[in-house]
Amino acid sequence: MSAVITASGLSKRYKSALALDNVSFQIEPGRIVGLIGPNGAGKTTALKAILGLTDFDGSLNVLGYDPRKQRDKLMGEVCFIADVAVLPRWIKVRQAVDFVANVHPRFNRAKCEAFLARTKLQPEQRVRQMSKGMIVQLHLALVMAIDARLLILDEPTLGLDILYRKQFYQNLLEDYFDENKTIIVTTHQVEEVEHILTDLMFIRDGRIVLDADMDTVGDRFIEVMVGADKAEATRALKPLDERQVFGKSIFLFDGADRATLEQLGEIRRPSVSDLFVATMKGTYA
Amino acid sequence: MNTTAWKTMYWLVKREFWEHRGGFFWAPIVTGGVFLLLNIMGIITAEVVGARHGINFGASGGLQRVIADMDAGDLSKVGFALDVAMYSAMGLLIVVLGFVVFFYCLGALYDDRRDRSILFWKSLPISDASTVLSKVVSATVLAPIVAVFTGIVVGMLQLLILAVTLSFHGVNVWQLLLLAHPFRVMFNLVGYIPLYLLWALPSVGWLLLCSAWARNKPFLWAVALPVATGLLVSWFGIMGLFDLPTIWFWKNIVQRGLFSVFPGTGSVFGHQGDFAVSGTPGMDFMDLGNTYQLLASPNLWIGAVIGLGLLAGAVWFRRWRDDS
Missing domain, CATH: 3.30.70 (Alpha-Beta Plaits)
Structure with a gap:
């Protein structure tokens, strides 16, 4: 099977600093990759490039698409959770499910409702009335009901208590991940993900300093x-x-x-x- | 567009309605309610004051006789007055609509960047062009439709209140109502919406562009940029280079760019010189045959084309602005 992501010579310069410095890597399907690095190392920039949210130099192929030019198609097969606080605060659970169900061709409403039934979320509840942990439960229920090939998680559990954090990764492994899916996750809470990762990537000052699978x-x-x-x-x-x-x-x-x-x-x-x-x-x- | 695209657009507009229910729905309803309340209070005050001074207007059936004695011309004036009563409700709603659309456009592509929920919207397979288009549709079609329908209902209630009040003074209600032209008023108001869309495009385009581009304070940028340019133009007399008076810039760039979201400004400012109002004097200038004379004005079309250009800019910034 061909690679999910192929990057070669990826560079991105912000006004003052080089966020990505000629980075090349390849990610195979069915992997859970931990992209780990200190603050400001270029993790988020790399993810943004993959998601077509930012321009960059070099070449990047994600699921056969160029994220700069074919972003709309790409997003049909990629999901991402940026961090806890990005769901719009005015939206109700019911509205979020309705909206995604009607604009996303790969969304499975029954699945989403089954996930929500395991939480305390109410259909008429607004995001602004929820705790951080509940917001993540909602976001995860929406995302797990989408049959995507690539899931990108950027600090998905930041600021959550340990119960929510454990549950988050447990749900992902038990109800979502399979050999056709690929997950890329960045986090500072390394201890919590190290048992689920299949691959490890360390990034420092815009360069990849370690890229290996866990056995290696x-x-x-x-x-x-x-x-x-x-x-x-x-x-x-x-x-x-x-x-x-x-x-x-x-x-x-x-x-x-x-x-x-x-x-x-x-x-x-x-x-x-x-x-x-x-x-x-x-x-x- | 195919069915999927239509469905996506429907849900995008619905999403806007969910988020901006206050501006799109409650603002006109509350305005209409306040308008009716003020009218009722006015009538009650007049009645109380009248009663205290022993005046009972038309109690002896005199008013009824006056109407009976009216000729066709006088009757059309009564009809005209009733139409004005119906339009007057719309007048207030139009001002509110203008403000709602103005501030909606300024926030439409900015608020979700500020609270970072853009990252959620951008995780869905929706093109940036569809997103921007859905905001344009919400501003120029959805908001006016709600306002016009509220205006029509309020206008009808207004007529009814007038009629009921007069009936206490011995005037036959239904005979009087027949003199008004509620259906023509409705038709004119609803028919004005497409014209509003065309006329408002440059303003909507400019405001959405600022909304998509500004890193902070889109209101300040949207207003300060044209005004500052206008001041510079005035100061250095730049318009002289084009053999145009300075006022041209203020009128055609600043005012047109910022205030075209206020309905009716097209009919007031859009014409070069006079335009011919056909039909009898009165509210006939609201007839579509008259309002749509604006279609002959290059001002409308040049503005619409510029508006589309600004919207293309807004789509570009929506796609590439990278600050969340």
Whole structure:
């Protein structure tokens, strides 16, 4: 199957800064890709380019369309949730469902109503009367009822409490995702998505600094915990990062020999957030 | 357009109505209600004052006799007065409609950028041209239709109130009502809407363009830009270069660009010089045969073409403005 997104030489310059710097990547169908980077790294710009919301240099193909020229067609097969606060505040649940049902050819009304029935949302309730968590429930119910090939989530759970956050990703996995769909998600709450991701992309200063699937990440990156006596020897192997916990040192290695490390101490798979922190070291300095 | 496009447009306009129910629906209803209330209060005051001073207008059936003695010409004047009563309700509604459309257009492509709900609307497979078109239709067709129908209902009620009041003074109600031309009034009002659409296009286009383009304060930009240009033009006497008086700029650019959303301005400002009113004097100038003489005015058509150009600009900015 051909790629869902193919980007090559993607660049975007705002007045003062380079938001995307000659970025190239490819995303295959049936993946859940985490696009992760510090504030201002270019995540949102990349998503906007994919959605045809902004102009850019380079070439980009999304589901066979050029998002600059064929945006109207593209949006028939792409959904996105920008963040929690973008549903119009005046709209009622009933109106939102009616509207999307009548303008979106791939919307399944029964499905949407089934999702809504699991929430406390009332048909006559307006968005302005809802909590952030309820707004996201409504938005998710609308989006999950659309049979789209690509779903883009930009900080979808920002400002939600843990119950809503967990439920959000659980709904996506159980009721929405399948091998024909692709999800791209950006978030700062890395711990909550790392178990559902199939692919990881780190972006820093407009460049992609890591682009790998989770299995590769597990093979490439190894964390080893060593006592003070072996710390010097480990340091000589040029770790990516080092931190101290309870008098022991934890070293993070990229592509080191597993057998060698096993002799130095206890090895384990690093969490995505530790990997992220190590990779992005010095970003704000 | 095929059925899907029509259906999408219907729902887009419906969406506008949902969002702007206050301006499109309640504003004319409340205005009409207030108009009727003021009239009733006026009549009651007149009756009370009259009774206190022992005047009972037409109590002896004198008024009825006066009408009976009227010739055809006098009767047509009574009919004219009743038509005026019906149009007068519309007069107030038209001013309100003008304000509603003006501010609706200024906010139509700006408010959703400010609260970022544009990101939701843009996640749906709707072209930016359809979005802008739906705003134009809401401003120039939906809003006037609601206003005109409210105006007609209010006008009829107004006639009824007058008739009932007079009936207390011994005047036969139904005979009197037959002298009015409510259907002609309705026909003229409804028929004016397409003309309004054409005439309002440059204003609607300009306001929507500002709405789609301004990063903040679209009202200030929409008003300040033409006025500042007008001041510069006046100051440096630039119009002299084209052998035109400075007032030309104010009249044809500033006033035309900003105030054409007020219904009736076309009939007042649109003509170069006089135009011939046919028929008997009175409210006949509202007859479509007269109002539609505006179609012969280049002012209308040049404005409409410029309006379409401005709307194309609004669509472009709606597509590419990237600030949310």
